[in-house]
Amino acid sequence: KNEVEQSPQNLTAQEGEFITINCSYSVGISALHWLQQHPGGGIVSLFMLSSGKKKHGRLIATINIQEKHSSLHITASHPRDSAVYICAVLTGTASKLTFGTGTRLQVTL
Amino acid sequence: DTEVTQTPKHLVMGMTNKKSLKCEQHMGHRAMYWYKQKAKKPPELMFVYSYEKLSINESVPSRFSPECPNSSLLNLHLHALQPEDSALYLCASSQGVLERYTFGSGTRLTVV
Numbered sequence: 001k002n003e004v005e006q007s008p009q010n011l012t013a014q015e016g017e018f019i020t021i022n023c024s025y026s027v028g029i030s031a032l033h034w035l036q037q038h039p040g041g042g043i044v045s046l047f048m049l050s051s052g053k054k055k056h057g058r059l060i061a062t063i064n065i066q067e068k069h070s071s072l073h074i075t076a077s078h079p080r081d082s083a084v085y086i087c088a089v090l091t092g093t094a095s096k097l098t099f100g101t102g103t104r105l106q107v108t109l
Numbered sequence: 110d111t112e113v114t115q116t117p118k119h120l121v122m123g124m125t126n127k128k129s130l131k132c133e134q135h136m137g138h139r140a141m142y143w144y145k146q147k148a149k150k151p152p153e154l155m156f157v158y159s160y161e162k163l164s165i166n167e168s169v170p171s172r173f174s175p176e177c178p179n180s181s182l183l184n185l186h187l188h189a190l191q192p193e194d195s196a197l198y199l200c201a202s203s204q205g206v207l208e209r210y211t212f213g214s215g216t217r218l219t220v221v
Contacts, residue, residue: 031207041197042214043152050207086151090206096165097210099151 003027006087006100013107019074021103023087026068033097034061034072035086043086046072077107110135115200115213122190123221130185130216132200140206141183143175144199146215152199158183190220 004025013019023032034046047054047061049070054061058077063070074081084104088097113134122128132141140159144152156175157165163175172194174186183200200213 033210035210035212040214041146041199041217043199043201043212045209045211048207048209088151096154096157096167101151 002101003091003098004087004089004100006085006103008103009101010104011106013077013105015078015107015109017077017107019077019081019105019107021072021085021087021105023070023072023100024068025070025087025089025098027089027091027098029065029068029089029091031090032063032070033088033090034070035088037084037086037102039083046085074105079107079109081105082107111211113200113202113211113213115198115216117216118214119217119219121219121221122187124190124192126190127186127188129187130198130200130218132183132185132202132213133181134202134211135181136202136204136211137180138202138204138211139180140203141177142201142203142210143183143185144201146197146199148196156185187218190218192220195219 007022031050036044049063058075060073084102086102087100116131143155146152154167155169158177161177172189176184197215199215201210203210
């Protein structure tokens with residue numbers, strides 16, 4: 001079992017829909033990252049969380065440390081949101097991210 | 110400048126070649142990372158440099174040799190690679206361990 005599990009693995013939505021991607025982890029963490037990777041390969045850091053909730057534009061990320069769970073929400077989804085969304089956790093004092101397997105999101109018109 | 114720049118974007122090399130990947134950032138970040146990513150898989154950590162010193166080597170084969178000549182530059186020297194080393198090589202940087210990462214767009218390496 002992976003230390004970081006994401007669901008769903010694949011998600012198709014229509015433009016305008018509200019989207020939720022979930023991340024559960026089984027280890028103690030010091031921080032959790034949400035990343036976005038487009039087909040060309042480049043990765044964009046969306047959020048880094050250690051508690052609570054963060055919002056940036058149409059994106060919202062929440063984390064519940066007690067339940068070892070985080071969610072990434074996209075409001076009013078758009079085709080340009082189509083990408084792979086990756087949850088990654090930072091454990092202990094090591095400078096090492098443990099990655100989830102990603103959620104492939106396709107937003108259609 | 111808020112970017113991590115990787116060059117080249119694409120590289121095809123033979124198994125006997127020696128080549129280098131370059132990564133540069135001018136954000137004053139003190140930690141720099143090399144990741145390897147195979148198709149449809151998450152990135153795998155290879156090396157971490159902190160304050161220009163190698164702090165983590167994830168048991169990477171010696172045919173990959175990292176170098177950090179200064180705080181802005183990170184190289185990955187490649188020698189005698191195998192076809193299974195073909196992958197996207199991503200560089201990232203962060204101000205510190207508990208800071209957001211900035212990723213480069215990667216070098217897509219093909220070993221023939």
